[in-house]
Amino acid sequence: MASTDTDTGAGPQAPETSRTPEQPATSDPARTQTGKPDAAADLAGLEAGLDALDTRTATRPPLGQVLRRKVVPPVVAIALVLGLWQLAFSLRLKPSYQLPGPLMVWDALAEEWYKGTILSIIWQSVSRGALGFVVALVLGTCLGLLVAQFRPVRAAIGPILSGLQSLPSVAWVPAAIIWFGLTDATIYAVVLLGAVPSIANGLVAGVDQIQPLHLRAGRVIGATGLRGVRHVLLPGALPGYISGLKQGWAFSWRSLMAAELIATSPELGAGLGQLLETGRAYQDMPLVLGAILLILLVGIGIELLIFAPVERRVLRHRGLLTTAH
């Protein structure tokens, strides 16, 4: 009575042994007389076809295109700004002791360079910034994990931590000078107070952005407790964490400049902030502008050389980076 269904014909003519996956993916000859395709061969071919149809291959744009789209526009913008600056200088909109031309600034920087002090000044600031940032990284990460993971801690200090971000860290400078005097401790205290909240907040935001599904999946495969933190929580929070680090660096660099600018004393090594203050004291506008440019360049350089590549790499791996078209 079952044999009336010739079109489906599920029956004993298709034994289990014919369904081994090792069979090559042949197409039509694999069909049996009943019209039902041989399962293994047909399935493998079908699946390969579906995979091929559905897979999007991401291609990286050629180098020429990258240069044209990413490098040329900022170069043109900088040239334009320099041109306008030079124009304003040439038209004498302001006396030259107030608005020096680009070449005068360049000469001022060249003079510092020939004095042989400029590299040590930059290094002084960068090494202070880097050391402060590393300490802030450790403190901020611990603090961020505590706030993200423990509800009472979050309730207690979460709002304070976000509030601290909007407090300009230069406001701490007078307090730090009273506490620590004109020492390196003052500078580091200001840098830490500026950077730690950003890093901690970034980590908290990153943890909050983890999909609940990933946390559940982690628990199902056995990533609980510390192993959950290590294998799910931290990698899951990485995008938010990295933007926190970027902001943390920007805040430490800013705070450092504020601290160096205000806390100047012979005992403290000279950094870029002190260079700026020296320029102001001597009414040396080319030097002031040169110092500002250097501060800007160091900030941009570290962002471009360290943070941007790391962030791009993380986002690209997760498919979160849309390639610019």
Added chain:
Amino acid sequence: MTTTLTTQTTSKTPKAQPSPASAPGAGVKDARPAMDEAGYAARIEHVSKSFGRAGAEQLVLDDINLDVAPGEFVTLLGASGCGKSTLLNLVAGLDKTSAGSIDVPGGRPSLMFQEHALFPWLTAGRNIELALKLRGVPKPERRAEAERLLELVRLTGAHRKRVHELSGGMRQRVALARALAQDSQLLLMDEPFAALDAITRDVLHEELTRIWSETNVSVLFVTHNVREAVRLAQRVVLLSSRPGRVAHEWNVDIPHPRRIEDSEVANLSVEITEELRGEIRRHGQH
């Protein structure tokens, strides 16, 4: 033709077991003896679950009794609000029962979700290797074992692929491989193919049936799709809604290989759908 059999009792008739082609996870501690001794892969006894504040609780599952035999494929079918996903979470240990007990002698079950739930910060292969690592597989063996599992789901060579580079069907296959990497004797599946297009879903039904017969894993598969339930299962369990109770059970004796368009699948689906509609209709009557 009467290949189907309608029962309302919780019969635990062992089915003709599909021949296991290979034992999974060779060389790692085997949870099978515990399960063989118990005689079931999962036993759900008088399980109830309610949500909400004390005093204003909502009963989601009411006195569920269900056994999954070793190597059996059971589908849990029900309309929305029947608590089928809740039941699966309880079996997976992601949530606690309000009453009753759940025994899974083969250790922590693996669970597949409707979304692939793969970690986007790892490659396809690393996702599988992480599950192996957390299971305690020593490092030198992980790579080869991950390759073997990828081969099992027919994704040879996809080890280094990023999750976002894979299609929806491929992601679910990697997720299946990761679930199998846990080497659990019980695989829980929560509508794993619901978000896929019909062609891909059809292909994955075949894949799942093949892998199930090759690994001899027990499967508890939740779905709201009657045809899917009949296509895959040895036994279909219908849950009523609000609260979820076991309303009916059907043993599916349609021989493999099955197709979702087979007339036997269709016939039984019609019968089950009628029952399901009756269950849903009851909610509009008071």
